[in-house]
Amino acid sequence: AAGMFLRLLSDVRWRAANAKWRRMTCSWRSTSSTAEPHPVSLPAQAQVVICGGGIMGTSVAYHLSKMGWKDIVLLEQGRLAAGTTRFCAGIVSTARHVSIELKMADYSNKLYQQLEQETGVKTGYVKTGSISLAQTQDRLISLKRIASSLNVMGIPCEIITPKQVAQLHPLINIHDLVGAMYVPEDALVSSANVSLALATAASRNGVQIHERTSVSHVSVQKGCVTGVETDRGQIQCQYFVNCAGQWAYELGHSGEEPVNIPLHACEHFYLLTHPLKEPLASNLPTIVDPDGRIYIRNWQGGILSGGFEKNPKPLFTEGRNQLEIQNLQEDWDHFEPLLSALLRRMPDLEALQIMQLVNCPESFTPDMRCIMGESPTVGGYFVLAGMNSAGISYGGGAGKYLAEWMVNGYPSENVWPLDLKRFGTLQSSRTFLRHRVMEVMPLMCDLKVPRWDFQTGRQLRTSPLYDRLDAQGARWMEKHGFERVKYFVPPGKDLLDLDQSKTFYKPDWFDIVGSEVKCCKEAVCVIDMSSFTKFEISSTGDQALENLQYLFSNDLDVPVGHVVHTGMLNEKGGYENDCSIARLSKRSFFMISPTDQQVHCWTWLKNRLPNDSTLTMEDVTWKYTALNLIGPRALDVLSELSYAPITPEHFPSLFCKEMSVGYANGIRVMSITHTGEPGFMLYIPIEYALHVYNEVMNMGQKYGIRNAGYYALRSLRIEKFFAFWGQDLDAFTTPMECGREFQVKLEKGMQFVGQEALLEQKQNGVYKRFTMFILEDHDTDMDLWPWWGEPIFRNGRYVGKTTSSAYSYTLERHVCLGFVQHFDEKTGEELVVTTDFINQGEYEIDIAGQRFQAKAKLYPFSSLFTHRRRKDEVELSGYQRE
């Protein structure tokens, strides 16, 4: 079978390139000092060892060597570009939902376009354009949202009618289409040749490439990479890059210190045909028909068509020894639905003769986004894998960002959505991965609607109250494996089933969440927020305080019992984390961070705190159940359950006290709610969770207490202009840019990470500003709802994107949060954003191509606060995590 594939894919062009390639192979060998021609022995040491000679490995090598790192060895177990890279369809498509993915694809496209000129290796690059078809109105909305993002990125793109589709492609049946998106600059390449071109350029820059060399494991000492073991000997190295594609998981687990890389392979099928009678033009646009689950590109006068079926076939669950990639079989019965979709889309192809059904496994990740970055457990161990079948589109950009990360210590864009550290060991069970990728692969074609939740791999981490809340109608979502309540469906009320509730418009839970919000405003609600990451840091002397003062931007030297909101900033002043820290005693601190910070924050602190037995840090996430008691009557409920006075005089805002609630002692009560509403967070040792919950619910009855979920919380915090890390805030956002200078100890003469960058910003001004937008002419019932990522226009010019949005039940308007930038009208250069600039503009938010007027605000509405009982104790911070 391997021979068959080879014959099929090695067209004339490939062979030409291949011949050249072999010649070049010889030329490296002649330049190397050893006289022996075969095989060249491995160097004893190198700065970087890259494992994997596919598009990812070669792209990383290419970019590292461009950035000036030369001492690099690339190892490939077989031949270069022989794995998934070899067999993949070679479509470069920029139509992506996530902004960082879009940027990577755009960069890749531009890189590949000039690669042939740069290296002399024929890459087969043809700018064909791509057309994404919509069979339904919802699909068209989804495409329009992408089109809006592409346009503001400067990537040409237009929404076209079915008739225009027919003009662009002669074979398409347009009768069932409602529209399409045309991206004229998308391209086709020979993916293997792109990889070879990158390798050629890298080797010219000094990278040593060794084929037929497989890495057996990576050696680690004191938590850092020291070298690799291969079947041809050892190489000492400082950095290791795992670009092993679908073998990345296994390779990660082969060392003594396992590196969890959660990905899993699925079989992926595409069809190759003989040429049509009148061979198709090589510049004919690629067709993507997501409703039919297929893509179709021209291929040597015929077509290449594959897709993402509803019932994928995961493989290599038990590891690589099961099957070799070349021996995978064609499965026509499995391909039947995709073939039907193809013939429906292009009925004239009936008479076209089949050449081959190719089975080319692709690796998928638990959240459909690729995996890059440094291992949280092993220093110097980098990963780039899990491309979810978009390896060619991402290859260039992903390689660039990883190279920047290695050389500079951080990439030039916010790559948190792709960071390996968004996962922990909990996503590494093979059963979990197998089940999850079976859901992820069909999602490639499914409609991406707001608030989508994965259905597989659920109920892994739960609060002790899970069953109780579930029995009361809780509907769940998941974050970092933890089940969290979205809202509670009242008894007797039925919501639409999952498929029907997918909408870009007003969702069916609108009134349910509305009543939860109302209860938070007028009475009291309980929200289980146990998923938060919780650390305890303590020391024998003042070490804890001293170290934390340096690592966190706000002043932590507060009286015992105070809670401080603070950023954990990087050197550039950007938020690596945003958290609340309670000073439990002189020498110990309790730190609460967002749920998905568990790995990242731990690694960040571990790497920066002194390795000293007198200073301890413990992850106590699992030890506490967290209940958020929100609302004006929270005080009354808590008063009745405790003898400790909790009136504002005794328990002002941002306080933390250990007290008893009911029979349970040692409950950490904090006067914060993460919403700006009055109330308390209760951190309860888990064995007391049910008791405290029952007491609170019983006592709360007379105050109208009810359960609420995260959707209510989200609405509350967004209308109060609270930013949250991971969506609004990231490593490229500073406190200055989101109006949080008051959370920074700039004036106190203390040194802390990011201080210089912030001082500079304070002096020179900021280049983007976190702003709140109230949609003016938006009809909640009839219009499309904002989500996030919508372009913001000021006086008709693009100035930035939204980062989150919610309906405010108080304002009865939609609120969007986002960043406003100031681009020079002529040069496009970024200018300082002043308060006046924000205030003196007419704003519009673009939702799927439709623009809505919006009012910009830099501070939350004070009128919202007037009815509150404790208005003088408003939490001043814009701070929230979800």
Added chain:
Amino acid sequence: FYLTPPQVNSILKANEYSFKVPEFDGKNVSSVLGFDSNQLPANAPIEDRRSAATCLQTRGMLLGVFDGHAGCACAQAVSERLFYYIAVSLLPHETLLEIENAVESGRALLPILQWHKHPNDYFSKEASKLYFNSLRTYWQELIDLNSGETTDVKEALINAFKRLDNDISLEAQVGDPNSFLNYLVLRVAFSGATACVAHVDGVDLHIANTGDSRAMLGVQEEDGSWSAVNLSYDHNAQNEHEVERVKMEHPKSEEKSLVKQDRLLGLLMPFRAFGDVKFKWSIELQKRVVESGPDQLNDNEYTKFIPPNYHTPPYLTAEPEVIHHKLRPQDKFLVLATDGLWETMHRQDVARIVGEYLTGVHHQQPIAVGGYKVTLGQMHGLLTERRARISSVFEDQNAATHLIRHAVGNNEFGTVDHERLSKMLSLPEELARMYRDDITIIVVQFNSHVIGACQNEE
């Protein structure tokens, strides 16, 4: 009278049960993937029973079918008790001691079996104490015997069968002060049951058979076709060795009366069985027990009736014939079924129908284009047709149900005929038994990956 397809399905699926051996972390380390089982009654109430359980203190899984006669009491008792006897026979000395000590000191017992039961598969609550005491006596004897040798599975199976039958006999002779229990133990002893039990542990498959139920292995040949391998011998008049054995055990003078009309003493079809004390006890013992027994027993003509030419009991034994088979990767499944199935279907057909069902569409001769000239349209037509054909297979989620559907509904062309199926299933109770027997089927599916890996290790 006509049953719609959904009505037919609800009858066929009423007793179906499936068990999948849980996967751990993506790996299934058991050689058994799982099993499907089902029963279709002809008698009212059904006289067949089935059991399945995982041994918790030793490795392995037990599966069995039991065909009762002269009532269901004996089959019911054997289905509840036999696996405990087997499990205890397999236990190492230390575990037996541990269990005995736990009972002695009133501590919680180590669980011995994890049952995999359909909700209709009930256990008798009333007799559990009695059954437990007999079982305990058995393990106490095993402790005293302590041979020190590792337990041989074959021997354990034989001992367990014989011991249980012996206990059934003893319990009936001793009786019970509780009148309900007293009547129960007598009914158990005077009715009978055959048993066909499989013990699977890694690549070691043991079949212990007593009577005319049957175990059959489904083997996939290299060309993808299916063949059947018998793993048990029927103990009935068609089996020359059995007839020979029975004749050897009795004086020459009885040779003519031993087997008449293909039946033991002209009465009993299976030549080995549990219970059936009428073929085991001396005439005196039978008379004494019946006379001292409750009125219901005394009034029953069957129990009072002594078989003709009854000179040298016992004529019947529960001792099983045990066959050991080392599983190979091509051994895909095992079918255990009572004679109700084998009367209507040839084992070769059983192997084919189950094999094709279990592998579904994937291994049903995959299509390969190879060097042929095939157009997209032709391929599409072919695939659509295959899909239509396959969808009928997927009507059943249970291999045993699928087999019953064929057993009852097959026409002369070997395909399921709905009309026939409808007729057979709508027969009135009193007629049903004339057209078909109770059918009980367990289909065990093996994990070829695990079996292949075990083989390589060995």
